[in-house]
Amino acid sequence: MFQVLLFAHLREQVGSEKLAIREKQLTVKEFKELMENQYKLPTQGVMIAINEKYATETDIIAEGDTVALIPPVSGG
Amino acid sequence: MFQVLLFAHLREQVGSEKLAIREKQLTVKEFKELMENQYKLPTQGVMIAINEKYATETDIIAEGDTVALIPPVSGG
Amino acid sequence: MFDIVSRPIDIGKVINQVEHRNAGAIVTFIGTVREMTQDKKTLYLEYEAYEPMAREMLSNIGKEIKKQWPGTVTAIVHRIGHLDIGDIAVVIAVSSPHRSDAYEANRYAIERIKTLVPIWKKEHWEDGDLWIGNQEGTVSYTENQSKV
Amino acid sequence: MFDIVSRPIDIGKVINQVEHRNAGAIVTFIGTVREMTQDKKTLYLEYEAYEPMAREMLSNIGKEIKKQWPGTVTAIVHRIGHLDIGDIAVVIAVSSPHRSDAYEANRYAIERIKTLVPIWKKEHWEDGDLWIGNQEGTVSYTENQSKV
Incomplete structure (x- = not known):
């Protein structure tokens, strides 16, 4: 989980400042697909x-990480 | 006079902050020559x-003017 | 000094951070809340940040600047929360022995902030509000927002 | 506000002069007395000005800027007299709806001051003093000065 x-x-779209994802390990690319498909969150840009x-598409998200x-x- | x-x-070179020049009229060019020759003041630059x-070489200095x-x- | 704060920024204190005996030039950038953007009248702004990451990234910008312009000292403070017209959103101060570096490094800092540092502003107008999607306000997230 | 003063400059007051509802960016330049120039250690400076002409020329620089960068507001204050290391010699503040103009106009102002405005500085070192002959200290008037 992370x-x-x-x-x-x-x-505002989700109505919450946090999500808990019950996956052991995902690449950033897989994570973005999950956000798009299951949470209907746009991830373009x-x-x-x-x-x-900041992470790249191939970086690994592991148990206990904080993803943003x-x-x-x-700003500015 | 001006x-x-x-x-x-x-x-500092002259030891005074003012000079009084007893001329009725001079071009800037003539004035610079006067400063060089009679007052030994460098005017290059x-x-x-x-x-x-700011004046150009051909401008006229007349009676009562303040020249600098x-x-x-x-600065700066 | 690289910070994200919720209270008004004291410009003098930011400048103090970069003053030293071999600073001949200090260039500061003060970003303030502007009322008119094209023909739209802003009522107020809200800034939000991913605070720990934003603080870390401001500090990294300071390190980048020190490397690229040796001898410079940088301080950056960004305010978040509710800001009214004229309020100061960000102060960047860069000191340097020579002015050219101070101008260039300061400009670099604001461009980096507007590209990379996780801070977002929401504009509030009379007829709606909108999270602004990039630093020039040319990208926005209309699909999720009240109509403007 | 375009002024030549003999007392310390209040940075905040200069900035206040250029704040307005459509200023999104304020860039300031603060020129301070630097201790080391190459290997020479400055003890203090003396600035002298042809005051009425210098004031007039600062104000003209403000007019040039307004023409070249419409929507900008400029304030410039230069201090004269005895200045110690770290003291502020000049503050230039330029506000603008957009930051690019504020940086450029501010830079223009300091370059104009260093070329045109009748203000001179005399550097005092441990082993002598010298009127500095141009803005970069590359021209000097050695023939009239104590040996340095």
Whole structure:
């Protein structure tokens, strides 16, 4: 199991700031497919952070990680 | 007659912040020659202001004007 | 000093962080909440951040700058929460022995923030609100939002 | 606000002059007295100005900027007299709806000041002093000065 943090419009869409995903291990690519298919969350242009670092498609999400969906940012 | 204001090293060289020039009318070019020859003041790279505006070589300095010798600046 | 805060930013304190005996130039960028964007009138903004990651990334931007422009010192503070028109959202201060580096490094910092640091703003207008999708407001997430 | 002053400059007051509801970006340049230039250690500086002309020229730089970058607001204050290491010699603040203009206009202002505005600095070192002859310290008036 691992946690997924949601921000901005994704948080509002889900109505929650966290999801708990009952998977042992996923690549980032597989994780994005899961978000699209099961949670209907758009992931185009959305970056993935694992434990507060940006990840690439082939990085592995493991048990206990904190994953975040990072839509295009607009700070500054 | 007109007044000449001196700044920075030129003021220190002359030991005074003002000169009074007893001429009725001079071009800037003539004025610079006067400064070089009679006052031994270097005028290379020195800009001339007449009444607080930068002047060109052919501008006329007239009775009552305030002239300033402006060596290369170093503010900022 | 690289921080995400919920209270007004004290510009002077951010500048103090980068002052030192061999700083000849300090360039600061202050991002404020603007009322008009094209013809739309903003009422207020809300900023949200992934705080620990945003703090870490601001600090990384400082390290990148020190590497690329040796001798510079950088401080960045970004505010989150409710901001009214004219309020300060971000202050970036960069000091350097020479001015050219301070301007360039400061510009680099704001461009990095607007591309990479996990902070989002939601614009509130009279007729709706919207999470802004990228730094120039050219991408937005209309499908999930109230009509604007 | 375009001024030549003999007392410490209040950065916040200069910034206040350029804040307005449609300023999304404020870029400031703060010029401070640096201790080391190459291997020479500065003890203090003296700045002198042709005050009325310098004030007028600062104000003209503001007008040039408004013309070249519409929507910007500029304030410039330069200090003269005795300045110690770390003291602020000049503050330039430019606000603009968009950041790019604010950076460019601010940079333009400092370059204009260093080329055109009748202000001079005299560096004091342990072994002498010298009026600095141009903005980069590459021209000086050695013939009239104590040996350095």
